[in-house]
Amino acid sequence: YSLDDYEIKAHSEQYFEDRCIKNFSSTKGGFIDAGSYDGADSIKFSKSKLNQNVPIYAFEPDETNYHLCKNALADVKNTEVFNIGLSDIRKQGFFASGIGETSRVEKQGNCRINLDTIDLLMKGKNVGYIKMDVEGSEKNAIIGAKLHIKQDKPNMMISVYHKLEDVIEIPKLLLEINPSYRFAFGHYSVCNCDTVLYAF
Numbered sequence: 001y002s003l004d005d006y007e008i009k010a011h012s013e014q015y016f017e018d019r020c021i022k023n024f025s026s027t028k029g030g031f032i033d034a035g036s037y038d039g040a041d042s043i044k045f046s047k048s049k050l051n052q053n054v055p056i057y058a059f060e061p062d063e064t065n066y067h068l069c070k071n072a073l074a075d076v077k078n079t080e081v082f083n084i085g086l087s088d089i090r091k092q093g094f095f096a097s098g099i100g101e102t103s104r105v106e107k108q109g110n111c112r113i114n115l116d117t118i119d120l121l122m123k124g125k126n127v128g129y130i131k132m133d134v135e136g137s138e139k140n141a142i143i144g145a146k147l148h149i150k151q152d153k154p155n156m157m158i159s160v161y162h163k164l165e166d167v168i169e170i171p172k173l174l175l176e177i178n179p180s181y182r183f184a185f186g187h188y189s190v191c192n193c194d195t196v197l198y199a200f
Contacts, residue, residue, distance in 0.1 A: 014188040015041055015131050015157040016048055020198040023184060024155040029128020030055040032118060032154075034086050034141055037065050037101045039072035041131055046076050050155075053078070054128060057121075061085035061095060061113045062103035086134060087115035088143040104135030117144030127154045136162035142173055149177045156199040160185075161192065174199055 031051070033042045036058035045051055056079040060066045066083040073079045085093065085105060094109035096102075105115070118127070118141065127148040132138055138158055148154060156174070160166040167185075174181050181199045188194040 014186070014194060015196060016044055016050075017186045020184045020186050020196075021048075021050060021155075023182070023198065023200045024050065024129075025153070025200060026052075027126075027128030027152075027155065028052055028054060029126040029152055029154060030057055030122075031129040031131070032122070032127060033058040033131050034118075035133040035135065035159075036060045036069045036081070037133075039069035039076075039081075041133075042069075042073055042079065043076060045129070045131070046079075050129065055080070055125075058082065059084060059086055061105075061115075062097050064098060065101070065103060082121070084121075085113050085115040085137070086118060086132075086141040086144060087137065088117065088140040090116045090120060102135060105137050119145055119147045122148060127152045129156070130154045131157045133159040138162070138166060138170060139173060142170065142177075146177050149174065153178055153180065156197070158197045158199065159195070160197045161195040167195070167197075170197060171199070 031045050036042055042056050042058045058069055058081045060069045070081045092112050093105050093115050094107055095111050095113040096104055096106040096109040097111050134141055160170050171183050184198040186196045
């Protein structure tokens, strides 16, 4: 492959690489797309062999991205799109918006957004899959999903490249919550980004 060909191939496999998702346990639980941006990963899931007609819940706090996502998923059955960010507690937070897929929670953000937890938002629902790319807020979002991670043991695809320590600290955190997890890693770029932790 040329570098360009590799980038295209790698991006198409990100979060859904066969050799990693083959380890996933079968589940009828819903798919959470945390940091859905334009909805592309929810669409990939809807067309993948993982989808056993389960609900899809897409979360995107950036206003512009939210509308992109909502439009993209308009014809995807059994889908809900939420204009909200995910964290460890229900609160408001500063947010850097208007910068595409890198929009993120940030103390110097240009607006405030509502943040909530997976456990509160998904109360009473079974969670089978969590894909998470929330620009450095992954640990807080995982803490906010503790109950579902303990009870449902969802298959997870977590971005671990935003902070250097996340490669070690996120698997450690998941094992503290549910010691039965095993892990694989996938890397989908020629640079130091797009590294995904698969937990199953």
